Amino acid sequence: SQQGEEDPQALSIQEGENATMNCSYKTSINNLQWYRQNSGRGLVHLILIRSNEREKHSGRLRVTLDTSKKSSSLLITASRAADTASYFCATDPRGNAGNMLTFGGGTRLMVKP
């Protein structure tokens, strides 16, 4: 079963606008990661935020984490048509040795040129 939910499930915006996706999870975590998937292909890692961090930036990406609310958000600024993809949050549960990500349901983002 999935760790949590992503909101919205689908998002359609114009090129140049910002896109915000939200993720909620259920258990304590070591870190939370965001991945992108283009059209049923493999996932590409975007950014990781640790449980003791509140905000992180990478290029046009900004991620926030609120562990008290068990939620995270991903902001993509100045979106481009090439950003059209599905975006997933994934949590690495606290206390787990190794790699065992639990994914959210994903947000399908469409950026119109």
Next chain:
Amino acid sequence: KAGVTQTPRYLIKTRGQQVTLSCSPISGHRSVSWYQQTPGQGLQFLFEYFSETQRNKGNFPGRFSGRQFSNSRSEMNVSTLELGDSALYLCASNDSGNEQFFGPGTRLTVL
């Protein structure tokens, strides 16, 4: 370095058959994880292998199994296929950091 490779990319099987999928991790990566992706259940963790040992296991029936070889290549096997096993199977490798590197996936269709 070459990325994670998965073979075959597409597979069609019938109910009751078994299937073996292969994953070659990025050179030097010792951890290989497998995930199943379906429209209904989303992305679900199957299992993880590290140094030829299963380190983590998801909540899947015993029909799903895997192994890892000394060169870190991994295979997963599904026996007695069911229609619901139709999915994209993704493998990911990791080099002790937290980022996972995913392969392109194997699309399995069970008829």
